[in-house]
Amino acid sequence: MIDEDKQEKITTKIWREVPEDDNPFAAAACYCAGFDVFGDVLRNASYIDYLYLLFKHEPPTAGASKLLEGLALALANPGLRDHSVRAAMCAAVGGSTRASALIASISVGAGNLGGGREVYTAVNCWQACGTDLAAWEAIIKSPPQEERVDVWMPMEHAPGFDPNGVSCPKPVRQTLAYLAEISDGNSLAWLMQHREKLEAFAKAPLAMSGVAAAAMNDLSLSAEESEILFMLLRLPGAAAHSIEQEKLGWRRYPFFGNGLKLMPYDQVSDED
Amino acid sequence: MPDDLQKYEDNWETSMGAWFPGEKVTLRGKDVLTELNDYRWLEYLLFSVTGRYSPRLARLIEGMWVICTSFPDPRLWNNRIAALAGTARSTGVLGSAGALAISEATIYGLKPIKGGMDFLYRISEKLYAGEELGDLVSAEMKKYRGIYGYGRPVVDQDERVGPLLTFAQSLNAGQGPFTKLAFDVDDYLANSRYKYRINASGVVAGLLADEGIDPEQHYHLATLTFTAGVIPCFMDASKKPEGAFFPLRTSRINYEGTEELRAWGK
Missing domain, CATH: 1.10.4190 (Urease accessory protein UreF)
Structure with missing residues (x-):
């Protein structure tokens, strides 16, 4: 028997779910920042409003x-x-x-x-x-100027x-x-x-x-x-x-077939 | 009209390499099919990134990949992408691509790999200019709240350091000034209030800096370093039932947002 309280959890301020009675792995209701997504938001909000809600946790003005x-x-x-x-x-x-x-x-x-x-x-x-x-x-x-290098140039x-x-x-x-x-x-x-x-x-x-x-x-x-x-x-x-x-x-997309010019290379080093 | 764009229009001049369909392939001035055809793959990768041919260095890097970055544990963040892809029945390459992309991480992976070597080069210059190691390390810790190459999530000690050094010594690596510097920093941190210890990326940074690799080359060489640990995670998950990889019941959500039930438009 699993003790749900002792299981590792994902913390969020965005999303809450209520399980289906017959399946703890399926949600019966999903709430986004307190709004019932499929019972309310789906019918009453626009996609853009919902997108805003996801990021800001408040409906947009x-x-x-x-x-x-x-x-x-x-x-x-x-x-x-x-x-x-x-x-x-x-x-x-x-x-x-x-x-x-x-x-x-x-x-x-x-x-x-x-x-x-x-x-x-x-x-x-x-x-x-x-x-x-x-x-x-x-x-x-x-x-x-950043002193450290980054993966971003x-x-x-x-x-x-x-x-x-x-x-x-x-x-x-x-x-x-x-x-x-x-x-x-x-x-x-x-x-x-x-x-x-x-x-x-x-x-x-x-x-x-x-x-x-x-x-x-x-x-x-x-x-x-x-x-x-x-x-x-x-x-x-x-x-x-x-x-x-x-x-x-x-065949109908550019390959730049004549666009590449190979130039001389002179930095080759053999070490071993 | 922008000069640069016009100059480059249908005109890519390169000495890096090219494919001449039906004829030949070149890389850095060498014919791939006749001059590089006997290279081992890591020798070829080293040559492609650095222009250097060195079986010894390629072997050193290959060993680093096995010892340090090919752990097939699906709980590790990048491997987990492959496992999730497998359990969700995506493709193996998409799982590996996702895992590869997220390997550019901060707490592990490509940022510490590149940043750890950059740190050694930077403080080495300052030490040469007469600054004190302790001051430099403290300043780095204060400014960035950590040093790439030191400390580790989940556990303190890095089990890879010993085997990595043993392997490096078998190739006559590990005696250079950057490796020594990496361990001098380790000594300083271990005896300081920070208690961080060197991790594998810190050791690798020292070893490869001693081989003349720079941070940018090190970064590019390491691109695929996790791949051999990633792929088994996909395979394993794809053989088990759909969705079976660490399934989450709704109670696994620790909701900390508003408890209020709200109605849209009210």
């Missing part, structure tokens, strides 16, 4: 719900030229598992260039600088800006304008107002990751929450494009 909805829509498909979506399509054209398409997409879309890690770093900048233009100038021009550009950009692309400006219009916070509005000054400090135009970071800050999400949510919200496009390319196959 109407404004927060609208902002997260707008952000989710803007991020849902980065477009098929985006590195993360390309990763998903690479999986697809080779006939890999569909799970691997999403894994590949997250792996690639996790990084410092337009990925989850960039949003993490940018949200940390928001927390450090707020709406203080001088502080932003300082952090962009002299970013903090150091940032090579100002977080939230596109090192390969020329001017701020219209979809980024449209997203910023719309999200700033509906946000109850002041990060997006301030970013809208000071975008060009910040771009001058960064010597690069604002990127979608920078808009996302400001929106995440207006939603009072932590850097960690922002990083993981950003990766999650960008998956629908990767999924849809991978399914499409799976049907089209590798």
Whole structure:
């Protein structure tokens, strides 16, 4: 006979379950932050509201719900030229598992260039600088240096800006304008107002990751929450494009057949 | 128009390697099919990461993988992904991929592996500049509340250290300054209020730093280091009944959130 009190447990503030009478391994009811998920939330909340509830343990205000909805829509498909979506399509054209398409997409879309890690770093900048233009100038021009190495490479550009950009692309400006219009916070509005000054400090135009970071800050999400949510919200496009390319196959997908040039190598050392 | 992107458009210049379909394959200037075809796999990996050919160093790394990082215990966090994948009837590669991805952990795995060697290089430079070991170790502990390569979750002592050193000595490794430094830090910590002891990643960091491996190479070399322990965990779980791997009843949830029953929209 198992003493349930003595078993190791998983601690959570998010989720509670009530067992079925006939099976302690099946839930009869699931509560998310006190709300009955299948008896109440399912019928009465939107997906975005439930997503917010999972992270914040409170239902969103109407404004927060609208902002997260707008952000989710803007991020849902980065477009098929985006590195993360390309990763998903690479999986697809080779006939890999569909799970691997999403894994590949997250792996690639996790990084410092337009990925989850960039949003993490940018949200940390928001927390450090707020709406203080001088502080932003300082952090962009002299970013903090970590003494220890990390598995992440150091940032090579100002977080939230596109090192390969020329001017701020219209979809980024449209997203910023719309999200700033509906946000109850002041990060997006301030970013809208000071975008060009910040771009001058960064010597690069604002990127979608920078808009996302400001929106995440207006939603009072932590850097960690922002990083993981950003990766999650960008998956629908990767999924849809991978399914499409799976049907089209590798013959209709670029291989860059003439794109690689092998150069001389002169660093070979034989030791033993 | 961005200059860099235009320059690289349909133009990837590389000396690392390439496949010439139907003809040849090269890696770091060598023909894989005619010059590297006799390499053992770890020799090939070492060459691919560092450009070095050294059967002795490859053998040292191979032994490290067996002794330190191939424990087939499905309770270990990365192995558990494979076991969960097996019990949930996912595929073996997806289980291994998940396990590989989470091996980039903080309390074990790739962060200590890379960070432990980085620590030795950093304090070695400072010692050379005249700073004191005790001050450096204390400063690191104070700043980061831990030092990669020292201390261990679950238990204090690391059973791998002895066998690892014995194996290293069989290959004439373990006599260099970085290994000595790694154990000097161990001595300092053991006699301090921190009570941390060196773990296998700290010893490996010293041994391989003495072989001229840098933290970035060390990190890349270690990418697959857990794999041989991961795969059996998947196989084992996939042979047992579906869902049988450490099932959780609802009472295993220790709920600490609001007790209030709430109604949406009210």
